[in-house]
Amino acid sequence: MKNFSIEIKWALRFTLLTLAWAIGEKFIGLHDEHINNYGMCSFLFVFPAVLFFFQAINEKKKYVYNNSMTFRQGFVCGVILSFIISLLNPLAQLVIYKSITPHFFDTIIAYKVKNGYLSIENAKVYFNLKTYMIESTFIGLSKGIITGAIVSVFIRNKK
DSSP, rough: OOHHHHHHHHHHHHHHHHHHHHHHHHHHHTTTGGGHHHHHHHHHHHHHHHHHHHHHHHHHHHHSSSTTTOHHHHHHHHHHHHHHHHHHHHHHHHHIIIOOOTTHHHHHHHHHHTSSSSSSHHHHSSSSSHHHHHHHHHHHHHHHHHHHHHHHHHHHHOO
């Protein structure tokens, strides 16, 4: 476990960031009166996410690899970090949609149906806790691996 202590620490921090982001979205109204802007504003999460990955991999480089890291070492760190985040993600989703914003699914279903984006049946299939938990876990894992690879290209300094 000591070998993965940096990844565990940053995965916990990332999970807290996810919760804080959801609180911020709710606070500015993206989960109700401004739900029409939810998708676009949620995309902005990519910036703090990349920053967190950069800091995590850079810390691994500094304290484990003595400031000399290959792409592969950074990539492995990113994969492990992504995997741990993905394990924590269902819990984060549960907290977000049961405690922080329990009305979110009803609101987004009503918005999508009212504006003709989806039928009520399709909206209910897509917008629910189970679907969000599964989707965000696997999408997060894949995006995390890609982010880890990209960050590793910039952090590496050893062939």
